[in-house]
Amino acid sequence: MTEIQKTVRFKIKRQKDSETQPHWEEFDIPYRAGMNVITALWDIAKNPVTANGQKTTQVAWDASCLEEVCGACTMVINGKVRQSCTALIDHLSQPITLEPMTKFPLVRDLRVNRQRMFDALKRVKAWIPIDGTYDLGEGPKLSAQEQQIGYVLSKCMTCGCCVEACPQYNDRSEFVGAAALSQVRLFNLHPTGKMQKEERLETIMGSGGIEDCGNSQNCVEVCPKEIPLTTSIAELNRQTTLYGFKKIFQK
């Protein structure tokens, strides 16, 4: 008696490049205990044959760390944005649909270009300048409380989940998105970073900055690192409001 092989059905959105029309392809992948979306995509790469037996090209996707700390393998799985490395097959209903994120330029299949997120980090000056013409010495100490808040914020991997789920982030808006805003909070919290606090606040008070947030709060719901993004945004609302009053009344 031959054992019936258990398979997993995938439905994948295929697109050669941003110019061509997308189409769907289905795949049946042999089931293995503990498998995730990435291992299934590896299986497809080994044997790129669709469910109805047609030979096709390998599916293109991005992946790097395989432990949900790099953000590269982010895609839309069964309609929700998340990392494919931590998307366990046992927890997903079938057919499992895989789509690329919709808010970024498509490269191919499930691969997108998240450059807009990195540009946003540059725009909001998400760093601490420590270079000088002389040795600046040690900075002020970081309190344990600030460390705790800062640690959570520093877990952001710029994966794009928050902006993919954000109704205010699209090609009609210049919104920098929750991830970049949360980094402003992180660097404004840091005792050395505080020295450029107002400079950073200026960057998010322009168009595409914090005022473009519409408070749908999807970002905090979908963030895989459980970063309190809406708290970061509201905290920056407080900082920019106070700074706004300062600008009006102190100049």
Next chain:
Amino acid sequence: MRAVKKWLQENNFFIRKLHSLSGVVPLGAFLIEHLITNSFAKFGPEVYNQKIEWFQSLPYLYALEYGFIFIPILFHALLGFVFLWAWSDNSARYPYGRNWMYTLQRASGMIVFVFIAYHVWEFRFETQLTGAPVNFDLVANSLSNPLIFYFYVLGITLTVFHFANGLWGFCVHWGITVGPRAQKLSGFLFLALGLVLVYIGLDALWAFR
């Protein structure tokens, strides 16, 4: 058009803050006053007409009407329509409570704009043109049409929703409620306020039947 866009971009922060503030003061404050004043209808046509006459006898009436009501409404509504430009609804795909509120805030805003435009035309500008007296009978006559009556039920409910949910957004937007606990509590507070205002508004409406 390009000049408007440039002006919006350069003064983004203050315009958005002013948009949010105008919804609370003067518009929200006026809404509460208006709903309570309407409730005089519960005491009968004579009391109601007396109150209207009192309002019409206010000094600087036009300045009050335009400065605290018409211009703020137009500012708030027209800018609201401009901000809708960046809206890409996804409440079906991400059906979280706050996302629904986000969508309803925008949808209610659009309907409320139509409602207020109709309401202000009917009872403020049309009467001014025709010289018809603004009193209990005028309102009762208009509301005797069930279609208009239920349009008012919808309009008042959505206006109060837009105001109460807008207050929640105002508190986040101005950095008053920062953490999730504070935002949850303020949500319940404004829900309660909204329910009270809907009751006051609809109770007065039924007094005209």
